[in-house]
Amino acid sequence: MSLTLHAHPLSSFCWKVLIGLYENDVAFENVTVNLGDPEVREAFRKLSPMGKMPALRDTGHPEGARDETVNETSVILDYLDLHYPGPVRFTPADADAAWRVRFWDRFFDHYIHHPMQRIVADRLRPKESKDGFGVDEAYAQLAKACDHLESVLADDRAWMCGDFGLADCAAMPALFYANKVQPLAERWPLSLAYLERLKARPSVQRVLTEAEPFFQYFPEA
Template sequence: MSESARLALYGHPFSSYTWKVQIALHANDLDYDLRVLGPDHPEHLAVVRSAGPLSKFPVLQDGDTLLLEASSIIEYIARHYAPSGSLIPDDQDAAIGMRMLDRVFDNYVMAPMQDVVNEYLRDRDNPDAVRVAEARARLEQAYAWLDDWLRDYDRGEQVTLIECAAAPSLFYAEWVLPIAPEFRRLRAWRAHLLRLPAVSRCVEAARPYRAGFPLGAPDRD
């Protein structure tokens, strides 16, 4: 994308939360610059540091507006750039339910996945086995709950806040703890999510960075 694009996203192609925002942008065919965080771009890090207290990314820049936290960024995209009701329902009760699921994926899938990753980042050869086991147990509980929830979820081609949250969290969580065969609905939905064009663009863009996954990236997906 050119430097003249109105929207700029500060993040990294291998970052799950960067994906979360990118999926919303891709699904709505929005032009944006991905400004990658890394040692070659200290000016990008300076923007991220100015946006929030802990230098967390992604950060969306829209003119003079800087936004952090992926869910809040998607809310902004939904309000200002996406067709009404597409990313988040116009009906307030339905929107509350969708936001609840967004928190489920972030807190109960993404968070324990990251706990495992952090242990391997701390010491790749000697991660804390107790902490890793506890985090994987929480993931297993989340998988079971989500597989049951999927009984009533319309798994169409839509991309909503739910898909934006689910796709990256399930992509990486399955690398940390493979989804058991008995959770067939969840396994099928993960595969469906990765086939969505808005998601597959993220998967392919991240492929060159897989060697950096601290547990070792599996030879699939």
């Protein structure tokens, strides 16, 4: 197998890439990385200098010899578009359509996914190291982003930018876990409906089924 994804079934950013791989039925080996183990964490730095999951290894390709390690989820999906294309094109070839998709990809990563991560990370901290100020800021950022998303989804779009693509791969894990820390039903019904549409896709169902045994480790509060 030439493609290996180093990932963890519970990791939200790994989901973003897994959804892409499953959408296009790309063959790959899924290697679970347990960053809780200091030795594994140190070894993983060889694949991901910043220690962030997922990392994609490509050690061969039908077009010719290849030995690449690709980091950063949006870049991994670019790499798949380029070298392992399928029915879903994550970022359109047309440059004017592409910048819109990239905007929404950045929007979900920076303004929904990252604040959600800060909130969850704080739950895992020891009592004496909690960052109440940072958590309040993260909730405010999340609410501002969901307000904006809600206004945009009012035009009845199914996916963020026409066909399902990169922005939707980014949206699913961000909204799924955001909904756990800040229930969308309270104020953002269109965002919740969008999350439900995402969850109905077979690629996402598969990701959720694989993550199911690990949900017990998610810090609910």
